Amino acid sequence: MKTTVVGAFPKISDDPGGQELRRALHRSDRGEIDAAALDAVFEAVTRGAIEEIEGAGIDVVNDGEIRWDDLFAPLARAWTGVSRGATTTTPLDRFYDSNTYFRQPVIEGAIRTNGQTLVRDYRFARSIAKRALKAAICGPLTFATHARDRHYPTLEERTLAVADAIAEEIRGLGAAGATLVDVEDPAVVALPQHIELAREAYGRLAAAGVPIALQTSFFPADRVLSALASFPVAQVGLDVRSRETTALGRLDAFRGKTVVLGIVDARNTRLESVSEVARLVEEALKLVPADRLWVAPTTGLEYLPHDVALKKLAVLVEGARAATGAGAPVRVAP
Amino acid sequence: MNEKILLTTSVGSFGKPEYLQKARNLHARGKLSTDELRELERKATTEWIRIQEEIGLDILVDGEMYRGDMVAYFADLLDGYKEGGLVRSYGNRYYHKPIIAGKVSRPKPMTVEWFQYAQSLTDRPVKGMLTGPYTMLDWSFNEAYPTRRDAALALAEVVRQEAEDLQAAGARYIQIDEPAIHARPEEIGIAIEAMAIVTRNLKAKTVSHICYGDFAAIYPAVLELPVDQLDLAMVNYDYRWLDLFDAHPFTKELAIGIVDVHTHELETVAEAAAGIRKGLRYVSAERLYPHPDCGLKTRSVEETIAKCKVVVEATKVVREELRAKVPA
Numbered sequence: 001m002k003t004t005v006v007g008a009f010p011k012i013s014d015d016p017g018g019q020e021l022r023r024a025l026h027r028s029d030r031g032e033i034d035a036a037a038l039d040a041v042f043e044a045v046t047r048g049a050i051e052e053i054e055g056a057g058i059d060v061v062n063d064g065e066i067r068w069d070d071l072f073a074p075l076a077r078a079w080t081g082v083s084r085g086a087t088t089t090t091p092l093d094r095f096y097d098s099n100t101y102f103r104q105p106v107i108e109g110a111i112r113t114n115g116q117t118l119v120r121d122y123r124f125a126r127s128i129a130k131r132a133l134k135a136a137i138c139g140p141l142t143f144a145t146h147a148r149d150r151h152y153p154t155l156e157e158r159t160l161a162v163a164d165a166i167a168e169e170i171r172g173l174g175a176a177g178a179t180l181v182d183v184e185d186p187a188v189v190a191l192p193q194h195i196e197l198a199r200e201a202y203g204r205l206a207a208a209g210v211p212i213a214l215q216t217s218f219f220p221a222d223r224v225l226s227a228l229a230s231f232p233v234a235q236v237g238l239d240v241r242s243r244e245t246t247a248l249g250r251l252d253a254f255r256g257k258t259v260v261l262g263i264v265d266a267r268n269t270r271l272e273s274v275s276e277v278a279r280l281v282e283e284a285l286k287l288v289p290a291d292r293l294w295v296a297p298t299t300g301l302e303y304l305p306h307d308v309a310l311k312k313l314a315v316l317v318e319g320a321r322a323a324t325g326a327g328a329p330v331r332v333a334p
Numbered sequence: 335m336n337e338k339i340l341l342t343t344s345v346g347s348f349g350k351p352e353y354l355q356k357a358r359n360l361h362a363r364g365k366l367s368t369d370e371l372r373e374l375e376r377k378a379t380t381e382w383i384r385i386q387e388e389i390g391l392d393i394l395v396d397g398e399m400y401r402g403d404m405v406a407y408f409a410d411l412l413d414g415y416k417e418g419g420l421v422r423s424y425g426n427r428y429y430h431k432p433i434i435a436g437k438v439s440r441p442k443p444m445t446v447e448w449f450q451y452a453q454s455l456t457d458r459p460v461k462g463m464l465t466g467p468y469t470m471l472d473w474s475f476n477e478a479y480p481t482r483r484d485a486a487l488a489l490a491e492v493v494r495q496e497a498e499d500l501q502a503a504g505a506r507y508i509q510i511d512e513p514a515i516h517a518r519p520e521e522i523g524i525a526i527e528a529m530a531i532v533t534r535n536l537k538a539k540t541v542s543h544i545c546y547g548d549f550a551a552i553y554p555a556v557l558e559l560p561v562d563q564l565d566l567a568m569v570n571y572d573y574r575w576l577d578l579f580d581a582h583p584f585t586k587e588l589a590i591g592i593v594d595v596h597t598h599e600l601e602t603v604a605e606a607a608a609g610i611r612k613g614l615r616y617v618s619a620e621r622l623y624p625h626p627d628c629g630l631k632t633r634s635v636e637e638t639i640a641k642c643k644v645v646v647e648a649t650k651v652v653r654e655e656l657r658a659k660v661p662a
Contacts, residue, residue, distance in 0.1 A: 011426065014419045025426040065549040069425055092424065092570075092596050097517035099431075100474050101424035101546075269418060269433055270477040305419020307432070 001158060001290040002059040003282070004217050004260060006237060007136070009049045009064030009243060010309050016305060021045045021066070021254060021270050022042025042067050043124060049300030050128045056313035060132045061292070062182065063125035065302075070095065070102035072146060078117040079165055081151065085151035090117035090265045095147070095185060096218045096301060098267070105147040107158065113146040113165045115172030122176050135178040139164050139185020141215070146187075158262040163201035174210035181236070181303045182213045186299075189216040192223040199231055204231035211236060213260060217299035229253040239298040240280060241265050241272075248280065251287040259288050263319070264313055269304060271311055277319020285323070295320050337617035339656065340610065340649045341392040343589060345543050345565060346463045346509065346585070347404075347629035348397035349638045354378045358402075375399045376451060385453040385639060390646045393507060394460045395451035398631065404465045404511065405473040406432055407444075413493060414438035418475055433475045434485055440492040443499045449501050459507055462500035464540060466479065466512035467493050468525035473514055483524045490531035495599050501538045509541040511563065516544070519551035530560045541565050541589065545628045549575045554582035565589035567627035568609065570596065579616040586619045591627030592648060593641045598633075607650035619656055624649045 012019045024041040027033045049064030068074055076084040083106045095102050122135050126280035140163035144155060154157040170181050183205060188198045205212055214228065221228060221238050223244055228236050237260035240248045251259055263280040264272050277295075284293055295316060303311035350358070357374045360366035363450060382397035400405040409415040411434035421431040453460045467489035471482055479485035498506050503582065510532055515525045533540050545567035549556075553575070557566070566575060568591040592609035606624075610616045613622050624645050632636040 011422060012420060022426055022428065029426075094517075097472065097514070099423065099514065103424075166501075208655055268474040268477070303420060305421055 001285075001320060001324050002294045003057065003317055004060040004061055004294050004296045005058055005301065005313070006217070006262070006296050007052055007065065007266075008068060008302035009053065009300070010287060010302050010304065010306040011045060011064075011066055013306035015306075025143075038285070044122075046121075046125065047128050049216070050125060052310060053313065054129070056310060057317040058131070058313060058318040060134055060180075063121060063128055064134050065136060065300070067121060070100075072102060072105045072115055072143060075113075075138060075143065075165070076103070076105035078113060080112040082107050082111060082147070084113075095146075096190065096304055097220075100303065102146070105143065107147050107149045107151050109162045111152050111165045113168050113232055116141070116245070117169050117172070119172050119176045122173055122178055126177060132180075133178075134180040134182055134213070136171045136182040136184060137166055138186065139183045140205070141191065141198045142185045142187040145191065155194070159194075159197055160204065161203040163189075167204045169227075170205060170208040170210050170212065174208060178210060179274050180211050180213060180311050182237075182300035183233075184215045184216050184217070186216055186218045188214065188228070189221045189224060190221040194225045195224045199227065201235060202231050206233070211235070213258075214286070215260065216263065220247065222246050225234070228254055229257070230257070232263035234258060235260050237296065238262060240284075242267060242298045243334055247267060248283050249287075251284055252294075254288065256292075256294045258294060260294045260296050263295050264297050264316045266297035266299045266301050266309075266312065267303045269308045270317050271308070272319070274315060274318045274322050277315055279321055339622075339652055341623050342646055342649050343391060343393035343461070343623050343625045344386075344395055344399055344645075345545075345589075345591075345625060345627070345629045345643060346395050346461070346511070347631035347634045348382050348395075348399075348635050349428055349631055350399060351378050351381070351635055371416040375401045379448070379452055379587060380455055383452055383460075386642070387456060387458065389639065391642060392456050392458065394452070395458060396448050397479055398463065398629070400448060403429055404629075405470055405601055406430060408465055408470065409438075409474065411444045412438050412573070413441055415474070415477065417460060418488075425486070431473070431475060434478045435473075436479075438480050438488050438492055438633075440495050446496075446499050447505050449500055449505055453479040460505070461507040461509045461541070462497070462503075462505035462538070462597060463509065464496055464500075464510045464532075465485060466510045466515070466525070467479065467528040468521070469512050472517045481530065482521065483527075486524050486641075488533065489537070491527035493532070494532045497532055498535055501536055505538050507541060508536060508538045509543060511565075512559070513541075513543060513545045514547075515556065515559075516547040516549060517550045519548070522552045523556045526555075526558050530570050532659060533560045539563065541581050541587075543589070545570075545591075550578055557582070557585050561586070563587035563589055563623070565623075565625070567591045568613075569594040569601070569627050571636040576612055584616050587611060587621040589623040589625050590617075592624050593626045593644050595628045595630050595633060595641070597624050598637060600637075603644055603647045603651060606644050607651045608631075610648060610652045614652070619653075624652075 212233035215237035225321040239262035378399040540561040541563040543565035590613040
């Protein structure tokens with residue numbers, strides 16, 4: 001069993017020395033520092049995030065998505081046919097129930113990409129990480145349902161065009177050495193009515209030939225759980241902690257897939273006890289063998305203050321060790 | 335002249351003048367006393383009341399010169415809350431997301447003196463401005479209550495106390511904002527139950543502002559929210575919420591957003607007037623209140639004034655049209 005993280009890590013901390021990025025962005029806005037100086041701060045903060053995640057004892061890390069304003073920003077900035085709402089209105093909207101806001105990508109033409117959007121950042125993270133590193137990208141249904149579309153006539157066409165572009169990015173990441181890509185796609189569980197459209201989109205992603213982890217979050221996966229079990233992905237991430245869900249008792253549906261279980265709540269400061277975490281792991285191990293179970297926070301830790309985020313990682317690691325290390329019932333799934 | 339139609343108002347917050355922003359920074363660093371800060375907040379409030387009168391708005395607000403954030407302001411004054419660490423809201427903006435760490439209670443009134451001060455400066459009605467219990471819950475970390483409903487109902491009790499004190503102080507309009515009401519559409523029942531606690535003893539006109547998010551997901555259920563008036567962002571959504579009213583008639587008064595608060599660009603009077611006319615297809619002029627989409631605290635003082643002027647000018651245009659239709 002492995003521990004991992006999902007999504008974005010806090011970009012700043014409450015410590016006096018923990019706010020370089022915030023200051024650098026302000027100075028960049030005022031034209032006081034150039035792009036290279038800002039870039040150096042992004043790199044330093046990314047390095048710090050990777051080191052902190054590894055320092056907490058997490059087995060499979062990501063780069064903390066420090067450069068991303070929101071899930072859509074890196075793609076909306078790079079892709080042809082998409083802008084980041086710089087036109088007449090600047091559409092800002094709330095990302096689900098997070099009280100966190102994002103700029104709606106505006107689709108103004110056919111979406112095209114060279115597939116290199118995330119490669120430079122992946123290579124940088126690769127040069128820092130001492131543990132296994134995974135890449136990450138926004139999911140097709142989440143992108144398609146949060147964009148303003150002035151080009152594609154239907155949600156179906158939009159979603160599949162976005163999926164093709166994401167597949168191209170995944171190909172690029174694979175060529176750069178990525179062996180696992182998190183596809184963060186809460187819309188798959190938010191909009192169960194579109195599950196078959198999502199399946200078609202993930203078929204396009206799978207064609208890129210790089211193992212992918214479909215990371216859901218924010219909503220219970222109950223209504224789409226059986227469908228997700230047959231998606232063409234290597235891993236499925238599920239939140240079994242922050243809301244009522246039956247998923248924990250149905251994990252045996254995921255035959256052959258790795259289940260990434262969100263077991264510490266990344267959206268509440270209340271800290272789980274080691275035994276609370278261990279109990280969830282023990283429950284999961286009744287239905288999923290340890291070599292196909294990873295555990296993680298329920299979503300990106302950026303929804304928490306930095307100090308709490310670190311405490312959540314610590315209790316995740318301790319709880320996982322308590323469940324697997326001390327004679328916990330480890331069984332092979334039927 | 336019939337000025338009882340299309341009464342203009344605003345959502346609540348205005349931009350803080352530069353001297354007040356500086357003073358707040360100095361105060362945060364311990365370099366300015368609380369008394370000195372309060373004096374400047376009163377000065378800015380006075381200025382905003384004068385400006386609103388000059389622009390010609392009908393129902394005024396105090397502009398919230400004394401608030402940083404609509405949840406943190408109350409959290410700071412309530413027992414049971416503690417300040418949380420910094421969390422990003424968007425771009426490079428961060429806020430201290432409050433933590434419900436124990437049973438919440440209200441040691442003393444939180445907004446009544448500000449209401450009284452603002453109302454003493456004008457003959458026009460000033461709205462009492464509160465944040466609703468569901469939004470207080472949703473925008474806080476809840477460490478203390480076993481369920482979200484428990485926390486929302488406990489918060490409703492303290493908001494009720496404040497609302498009743500505002501009414502006793504003479505508030506004719508009490509606005510209880512619920513911008514997070516659609517955060518989890520399946521919880522709309524909790525938001526309604528909590529609001530019923532807040533408004534059950536109120537005779538004042540009650541208003542609730544809702545913005546961002548998927549309004550369609552809570553419509554028509556939101557018509558059960560026990561307030562007289564819903565106050566909705568519309569421009570930011572291309573007025574698409576109005577389409578919902580075709581299937582299920584809108585039954586409350588409507589404060590309709592006719593200028594966007596997120597853009598520096600200024601709408602034309604014609605564009606804003608077109609927005610009012612769209613609203614009139616669903617709500618009568620006596621029950622329609624033109625205003626900006628949302629609070630204007632992220633806009634500069636100049637932009638705020640310009641946007642509010644467009645609201646008033648557009649309203650004059652449409653009032654004139656309505657008058658021309660009805661023979662005197």
